[in-house]
Amino acid sequence: MSLAAPSPRRRSRAAVVGAALLIATAVATTGGSAVATDTDGAGAGDRGTTREAAALTGSAKLYRSLGDDITFTFDAHLAAKDNGDPTKATGTFRFSHYLNGDGASADATVDCLLTGGKVAVVSGVITKSGLPGAEGLRVGVTVHDVGGKDRLGYSWASAGNPVEQPQLPKCVSSAPFEKVKAGTGDFKVLPWEPEF
Template structure:
């Protein structure tokens, strides 16, 4: 009887040790931000994605598209956000487009403020200018605002600091909005 008890205890100890090793390896992989045993990658610290057209009664074709992310490892510094956004405004064949490289992203709840420097555009004088945009993710009724709202053009707006946009006063055209805001959770 004594031999069975020793063998049984040794088996239980071996299983317990194996479980502890597995748990430790999984915990280390998750803590280091690697996919590890679970195959999951850590979630972004914040994100703004999607595209929409703005509503205008005159029929202006105004489109905004975002792919901006703040990686989990940069949670304490929203100026480390990456990605691009693009916007265009055309009416009766006249207008312009621009693409910007993200330099800051801050989100809270369903609201995101993203800024970036225009890297490509057909609007003369726009390249090299920073612009800021605010998005309110409301399901199919998203709203948007932009730093050049009071001047009419990014070229005429003056200098804009990182992560500054205007109130989201514009309405998205029905059926076109699919903005997605991932809330930022800074360590405060």
């Protein structure tokens, strides 16, 4: 990576910090966080009950013409009581990449979840991995939930693997440019509905 690369990164970080400040200001001026109700049955639990503020669940394999086995699995949630703070999300996600028996997997603990419509961005810190140097690094993943044609992106797309990327702020990833292998995707995104 060249020395000129930090300039776009600084702009990205500034945009993330700016968005976080806007969220914090909106929550402060509305007197706290709102609790969403499940009126359309889209959330967890029974109809008409309080639902979680956001969620990303499911598993899928990515399409690769060479036959790589690349799998992502998510169980990420933002509780209703934490609707005003996506960095209070909890859960885990796992990803793996193998080809001809070579590769690695990683488990991450969620530290941020943002969803909007059918798109989710989740970040987490790697707690266990077969990739040397990956443990302790934050990674981000983006999912576009479009039924059987889900898409996915990840923060290390331009770097090659998580160890070669710079340390990330929370809830940062790439556009969902990857295609899910036909018949494997069951991602579910519960949209976040903050009140500003």
